Amino acid sequence: MKLPAAVVTGRRRMEFAHVSIPVRQSRPAAAAQQSLAGTPSGNNVLALAPRPVPAMKNFLPQASAVGARLGPPAVVVALALVGWELLCRRSGSALPPPSKVLSDTWELIVDPFFDRGGIDKGLFWHLSASLQRVAFGYALASVVGVALGTLVGQSVWAMRGLDPIFQVLRTVPPLAWLPLSLAAFRNGQPSAIFVIFITAVWPIIINTAVGIRNIPNDYRNVAAILRLNQAEFFLKIMLPAAAPYIFTGLRVGIGLSWLAIVAAEMLIGGVGIGFFIWDAWNSSHISEIILALVYVGLVGFLLDRLVAGMATLVTRGTAAN
Amino acid sequence: MTPYLLLDHIGKTFTRGTQQTEVLRNVTLGINQGEFVSIIGHSGCGKTTLLNIVAGLTPATVGGVILEHREVNEAGPDRAVVFQNHSLLPWLTVYGNVRLAVDQVFGRSKSHADRDACTMHNLELVQMAHAKDKRPAEISGGMKQRVGLARALAMQPKVLLLDEPFGALDALTRAHLQDSVMAIHERLGNTVMMITHDVDEAVLLSDRIVMMTNGPAAGIGEVLDVPLGRPRRRLALAGDPVYLKCRQRVLEFLYERHRMVEAA
Numbered sequence: 001m002k003l004p005a006a007v008v009t010g011r012r013r014m015e016f017a018h019v020s021i022p023v024r025q026s027r028p029a030a031a032a033q034q035s036l037a038g039t040p041s042g043n044n045v046l047a048l049a050p051r052p053v054p055a056m057k058n059f060l061p062q063a064s065a066v067g068a069r070l071g072p073p074a075v076v077v078a079l080a081l082v083g084w085e086l087l088c089r090r091s092g093s094a095l096p097p098p099s100k101v102l103s104d105t106w107e108l109i110v111d112p113f114f115d116r117g118g119i120d121k122g123l124f125w126h127l128s129a130s131l132q133r134v135a136f137g138y139a140l141a142s143v144v145g146v147a148l149g150t151l152v153g154q155s156v157w158a159m160r161g162l163d164p165i166f167q168v169l170r171t172v173p174p175l176a177w178l179p180l181s182l183a184a185f186r187n188g189q190p191s192a193i194f195v196i197f198i199t200a201v202w203p204i205i206i207n208t209a210v211g212i213r214n215i216p217n218d219y220r221n222v223a224a225i226l227r228l229n230q231a232e233f234f235l236k237i238m239l240p241a242a243a244p245y246i247f248t249g250l251r252v253g254i255g256l257s258w259l260a261i262v263a264a265e266m267l268i269g270g271v272g273i274g275f276f277i278w279d280a281w282n283s284s285h286i287s288e289i290i291l292a293l294v295y296v297g298l299v300g301f302l303l304d305r306l307v308a309g310m311a312t313l314v315t316r317g318t319a320a321n
Numbered sequence: 322m323t324p325y326l327l328l329d330h331i332g333k334t335f336t337r338g339t340q341q342t343e344v345l346r347n348v349t350l351g352i353n354q355g356e357f358v359s360i361i362g363h364s365g366c367g368k369t370t371l372l373n374i375v376a377g378l379t380p381a382t383v384g385g386v387i388l389e390h391r392e393v394n395e396a397g398p399d400r401a402v403v404f405q406n407h408s409l410l411p412w413l414t415v416y417g418n419v420r421l422a423v424d425q426v427f428g429r430s431k432s433h434a435d436r437d438a439c440t441m442h443n444l445e446l447v448q449m450a451h452a453k454d455k456r457p458a459e460i461s462g463g464m465k466q467r468v469g470l471a472r473a474l475a476m477q478p479k480v481l482l483l484d485e486p487f488g489a490l491d492a493l494t495r496a497h498l499q500d501s502v503m504a505i506h507e508r509l510g511n512t513v514m515m516i517t518h519d520v521d522e523a524v525l526l527s528d529r530i531v532m533m534t535n536g537p538a539a540g541i542g543e544v545l546d547v548p549l550g551r552p553r554r555r556l557a558l559a560g561d562p563v564y565l566k567c568r569q570r571v572l573e574f575l576y577e578r579h580r581m582v583e584a585a
Binding site for chain 1: 376377378395396397398400401402404406408410412421422425426476
């Protein structure tokens with residue numbers, strides 16, 4: 001919803017550059033062009049001549065805009081690191097300072113791809129195992145969530161029957177499902193995937209249902225006049241109209257999936273960033289835990305950006321209305 | 322002989338719980354092929370309900386709609402509607418909105434290239450071909466209505482239904498669009514039923530004006546023929562005695578005999 005405002009300000013800035021700058025700069029530029037060209041046909045060049053100047057002028061504001069966005073977080077992170085270093089520097093402190101974290105884990109940072117068999121693997125393999133589980137569980141949750149959400153949004157009876165159940169089940173914490181799924185699947189891998197699925201599916205269902213219910217009646221009228229059948233209506237009207245809501249659900253879902261995978265992996269063991277953290281704790285490698293937390297945070301952030309980017313790509317038109 | 326489009330003793334009662342509201346009672350109206358008929362009345366008199374019944378978007382409680390000797394019960398592209406609020410799909414471009422209608426109606430009978438040509442032809446009819454790649458949010462209200470009109474025309478409907486198509490536009494844009502509609506009607510000879518609350522618009526565009534009484538249980542109060550030749554020119558008509566007389570008749574109907582009863 002913030003996007004249109006940003007687009008508008010961007011446009012205004014462009015207009016400003018096109019309108020005001022040529023007025024101010026065109027005279028000296030025009031004079032220079034005339035003395036160079038010397039012929040009447042040189043007139044055609046005049047209109048274009050001032051353009052490079054605004055392009056140059058645009059560079060500085062853009063650079064300062066990037067600086068304004070990246071500067072403050074960089075300063076805050078630096079301050080936090082210095083504070084942490086000072087707090088944990090003295091001997092006998094429970095947690096290592098950042099300098100020690102870096103020296104302890106340097107091998108893990110520079111070589112994330114080693115594989116010595118079993119669970120003695122580089123961080124890349126742990127993260128990739130976790131991401132694979134999330135990919136399976138989340139993909140399943142997306143498909144089932146959008147399908148069930150459409151059903152609940154479309155049919156009053158489905159809503160009356162299913163909504164109360166959803167409202168109760170969605171409050172069950174992800175890890176509470178794990179023992180049950182272990183009992184059912186008798187295997188760690190499908191159990192972890194199931195936990196991801198059951199965590200991510202609720203926000204997707206609920207948001208899709210709201211999106212479907214909020215489709216303006218006008219679109220239904222258009223569909224009726226065009227005699228769209230059920231499948232065409234779903235693909236051409238429902239999904240695009242509800243897309244902003246669906247993507248809100250998908251975005252909440254990916255965040256929850258990533259939250260749940262770390263906890264689930266601590267319990268099921270094997271390869272995965274969650275188990276890596278648990279293993280590091282058991283071996284008292286506190287620095288490794290901290291490094292893993294940084295990676296978990298960064299990957300979670302990237303996943304969120306990925307879904308958000310997909311959302312802006314897909315809902316360009318809808319969000320602007 | 323039955324007319325091209327016949328509204329046969331239409332009545333509509335809305336039921337909410339135990340409360341019943343009769344909106345329309347005994348509306349009978351015949352419209353000939355190629356005729357431009359306006360329905361005028363105060364807001365809330367059931368004009369739009371009547372149009373929705375003809376479009377098949379709302380079922381009639383009593384009576385029915387007969388188009389070319391056949392009863393029509395559900396919505397379809399033979400009765401295309403231009404909605405008051407344009408109802409363009411915001412995620413499709415101008416071209417995409419019209420193309421969706423073309424694909425839907427002629428997907429089987431026309432080739433890919435023909436459908437593209439048909440889409441562009443209709444956009445050119447309403448002078449919107451230049452904005453074909455824009456999205457509805459990027460064009461003005463008048464332009465949106467033009468695209469809505471192009472979408473309706475692209476279905477090649479037997480009857481074109483206009484639901485206060487210019488109601489939300491400023492006076493100058495409205496005049497522009499009225500001229501466009503007149504030119505298109507002239508060229509294609511569509512059968513048109515238009516809902517309006519603008520007296521000048523009704524007289525300028527219509528062959529006949531149907532004046533509706535106030536609700537509840539609204540019906541047809543009077544039908545006025547507009548015996549003006551075509552093409553009609555807005556400026557020339559401004560002082561035309563026939564035009565003024567028709568205008569006078571509609572005004573008298575709306576503001577004397579069927580004055581809006583003040584609810585407040």
